[in-house]
Amino acid sequence: MATMVAFLNLIIILSVVSTGKSLSLNYYENTCPKVECIVAKAVKDATAKDKTVPAALLRMHFHDCFIRGCDASVLLNSKGNSKAEKDGPPNVSLHAFYVIDAAKKALEAACPGVVSCADILSLAARDAVFLSGGPTWDVPKGRKDGRTSKASETIQLPAPTFNLSQLRQSFSRRGLSGEDLVALSGGHTLGFSHCSSFKSRLHSFNATHDVDPSLNPSFVEKLKSICPLKNQAKNAGTTMDPSSVTFDNTYYRLILQHKGLFSSDQALLDNPDTKNLVTKFATSQKAFYQAFAKSMIKMSNINGGQEVRKDCRVIN
Numbered sequence: 001m002a003t004m005v006a007f008l009n010l011i012i013i014l015s016v017v018s019t020g021k022s023l024s025l026n027y028y029e030n031t032c033p034k035v036e037c038i039v040a041k042a043v044k045d046a047t048a049k050d051k052t053v054p055a056a057l058l059r060m061h062f063h064d065c066f067i068r069g070c071d072a073s074v075l076l077n078s079k080g081n082s083k084a085e086k087d088g089p090p091n092v093s094l095h096a097f098y099v100i101d102a103a104k105k106a107l108e109a110a111c112p113g114v115v116s117c118a119d120i121l122s123l124a125a126r127d128a129v130f131l132s133g134g135p136t137w138d139v140p141k142g143r144k145d146g147r148t149s150k151a152s153e154t155i156q157l158p159a160p161t162f163n164l165s166q167l168r169q170s171f172s173r174r175g176l177s178g179e180d181l182v183a184l185s186g187g188h189t190l191g192f193s194h195c196s197s198f199k200s201r202l203h204s205f206n207a208t209h210d211v212d213p214s215l216n217p218s219f220v221e222k223l224k225s226i227c228p229l230k231n232q233a234k235n236a237g238t239t240m241d242p243s244s245v246t247f248d249n250t251y252y253r254l255i256l257q258h259k260g261l262f263s264s265d266q267a268l269l270d271n272p273d274t275k276n277l278v279t280k281f282a283t284s285q286k287a288f289y290q291a292f293a294k295s296m297i298k299m300s301n302i303n304g305g306q307e308v309r310k311d312c313r314v315i316n
Contacts, residue, residue: 088154
């Protein structure tokens with residue numbers, strides 16, 4: 001089994017898309033050759049103590065790249081009245097920032113002032129997926145860290161309530177295709193969601209239906225027991241799929257059973273092109289892994305930073 005996983009990962013590495021002009025695979029070859037080992041150790045050590053870390057790092061990377069590109073602006077702390085991205089409504093549940101801090105501290109000891117926080121986060125997201133049983137890929141490096149982070153801009157993040165046309169528009173604005181949309185949505189195989197992200201599907205859905213008719217009835221009952229209309233437990237929610245700490249293609253199989261947690265998950269069935277990709281990835285984990293690796297590289301090439309921060313939480 002391990003040999004098969006290694007073989008699949010090799011295929012994925014060989015089949016990745018070409019990198020952007022400003023990024024390169026050997027960017028730190030002479031200046032910080034151990035960068036990948038140092039980041040991987042920080043992710044591995046944190047994951048050994050807390051199994052929710054990989055999902056947190058992957059989500060953090062997505063949320064970073066979708067605002068101002070992959071420039072680590074999501075890591076910056078708010079300063080006085082000027083609220084940073086991490087304090088924007090969609091990001092208040094982000095966690096595991098300490099993992100990036102630990103990697104940065106170790107890198108500053110090994111090669112001071114060389115490795116950007118944006119590169120650390122891109123590498124950490126890849127390592128998070130691999131440690132959860134998913135694919136690996138070569139991460140192009142050379143990103144710079146941004147100097148601007150505004151909570152108000154987090155409204156640009158795709159919402160769990162989005163329909164397919166809203167999702168397509170959000171992704172295409174960032175140069176990402178319909179296939180990238182379906183492949184990257186598979187990141188929802190990891191993690192946990194609070195009731196607030198899907199409760200609107202269970203109660204007073206629209207003028208015609210109290211419950212979202214696209215939801216599997218048995219799934220509705222399960223979700224209603226977790227997220228009742230009244231007296232809901234604090235921080236109530238559910239895992240994104242039953243194997244929430246394993247990176248696999250269960251997410252797509254659940255969508256085909258009408259058990260996608262978010263409206264935006266179920267919306268992938270609303271068009272023949274995206275539905276065919278959901279079916280393809282539900283049938284073949286190998287196809288999903290290859291597409292996910294390719295789309296992660298494409299997404300992580302969006303960059304707009306200017307410096308290499310000494311501390312990931314504050315600009316130089």
